[in-house]
Amino acid sequence: MLLYIHVPFCRSKCRYCAFASGPFSTEAMHCYVHLLIREMIFWKERIAPRQIETIYFGGGTPSLVAAADLARILDAIFSLFDVHSDAEITLEGNPESANDPAYLQALYSLGVNRLSLGVQSLNPRHLAMLGRIHSPEQAIQTVTRAREAGFQNISLDCIWGIPGQRPDDWFKQIEQFTALHPEHLSCYGLSVEPGTPLERDVDQRLLILPTQDDQARMFLEGTALLTSYGYHQYEISNYALKGYQSQHNSGYWEGREYLGLGPSAVSTVDHKRWQNPLTLTAYETAVHQKTLDGHPQELDPTDLRNEHIMLSLRTSKGLDLRAYEQTYGIPFLGTYQNLIEALHQNNLAHIKEGSLCLTPQGMLVSNSIIADFMDTPTSSKTQ
Ligand code: SF4
Numbered sequence: 001m002l003l004y005i006h007v008p009f010c011r012s013k014c015r016y017c018a019f020a021s022g023p024f025s026t027e028a029m030h031c032y033v034h035l036l037i038r039e040m041i042f043w044k045e046r047i048a049p050r051q052i053e054t055i056y057f058g059g060g061t062p063s064l065v066a067a068a069d070l071a072r073i074l075d076a077i078f079s080l081f082d083v084h085s086d087a088e089i090t091l092e093g094n095p096e097s098a099n100d101p102a103y104l105q106a107l108y109s110l111g112v113n114r115l116s117l118g119v120q121s122l123n124p125r126h127l128a129m130l131g132r133i134h135s136p137e138q139a140i141q142t143v144t145r146a147r148e149a150g151f152q153n154i155s156l157d158c159i160w161g162i163p164g165q166r167p168d169d170w171f172k173q174i175e176q177f178t179a180l181h182p183e184h185l186s187c188y189g190l191s192v193e194p195g196t197p198l199e200r201d202v203d204q205r206l207l208i209l210p211t212q213d214d215q216a217r218m219f220l221e222g223t224a225l226l227t228s229y230g231y232h233q234y235e236i237s238n239y240a241l242k243g244y245q246s247q248h249n250s251g252y253w254e255g256r257e258y259l260g261l262g263p264s265a266v267s268t269v270d271h272k273r274w275q276n277p278l279t280l281t282a283y284e285t286a287v288h289q290k291t292l293d294g295h296p297q298e299l300d301p302t303d304l305r306n307e308h309i310m311l312s313l314r315t316s317k318g319l320d321l322r323a324y325e326q327t328y329g330i331p332f333l334g335t336y337q338n339l340i341e342a343l344h345q346n347n348l349a350h351i352k353e354g355s356l357c358l359t360p361q362g363m364l365v366s367n368s369i370i371a372d373f374m375d376t377p378t379s380s381k382t383q
Helices: 026-047 067-080 101-109 124-130 136-149 167-179 197-203 212-228 247-253 280-289 301-313 321-328 337-345 360-364 366-375
Strands: 002-007 051-059 082-093 114-120 154-160 184-189 232-235 238-240 258-261 266-269 272-275 349-352 355-358
Touching (some): 026 067, 051 067, 051 247, 067 082, 067 101, 082 247, 114 124, 114 136, 136 154, 154 167, 154 212, 167 212, 184 212, 212 232, 212 238, 232 247, 247 301, 301 321, 301 355, 301 366, 337 349, 355 360, 360 366
Parallel strands (some): 002 051, 051 082, 082 114, 154 184
Antiparallel strands (some): 184 238, 266 272
16 A cells, blocks of 8 residues: 655645645644544555555655654554555655755654655746745755765656756756756656646736747657656656656556655545545544545446546556456457547557557657547447
8 A cells, every 4th residue: 555645734835836824923833743643544454454565754844844754654654554565755845944954864764765856947037937935946955965865766857848948958957857866756747727826827828838839849759858867757757767657646547556644634544535534624524523534436447446547647658458458357458449549540559568548749749649538438448
């Protein structure tokens, strides 16, 4: 099982962000850690005897959790749950709060063995446009200090498709990111989320996004560039040196069970899915009233099958045709024959070693391809 811990605080709100996070204070964080531990106690018996294979602190800004509080959380996890001795333990950090050498050393000593840094860009103009509060120098220094603290598995989050960015700017960014020698890179196309200041500026044409053609070049040529540096694209937005794929995220894409702690966190256990209350206040009430398992959604076979298709097609391994048939008792190729032929003819997907995989061009339009698989009723897919 995968364990996700949401940290719902940030120093300030980035202009593109629609994640669940509120303003940080030491006191609020301290109370929150207490709630998290109570939530763990709530789940202890309910998820036994599952073993935790990965632990992931995401947010928000997990690097705002003080070392002493992180020690309390990890102590609780290890004493309440059965944790695999080689568990991957990732903490997301932002350069402005994960920059202190003593803090980084404390994280490492506490057993955090993977650091995922929200660098986003090494261009000061782009960082300002995104509303990030760190500088490129701080980001570079944080990577150096993390190495000095002992981290041998560092991932950088990077954003492409920023207003005003040209393909060559992105390729230059890739050169700068790879010069820091991270083991892993997550490269996301900037998404304009409803209700964000970024959306308002784009709507008012104060900011102009790169053209579709430029975005396609950033994705396709950027991937080729990263590949030339030894980073294998193992999922649409994720690239890793050999042996450094994120075990936690790979677990999601493989359809493993996961428990999410904290407000807005989603869990999937025993073919049931639920989401914790979205706000901190509602979450606090649910923890106190022990109503966190209130309304789970039963995942029916169609949901599970659709999700399997969607998650597999995002990965470079693709969808294992034999495993699909064994799991659901229906042949994938026979069911989706016309769709697959059309994808193949348009160089959007191919069959490789018994799996259906999207080509780079297919990954570029993966959302619409996946929607095609979801939209067509199963009974009419071969007609
Ligand atoms: S640091 Fe991350 S979670 Fe926090 S506001 Fe920025 S993008 Fe959102």
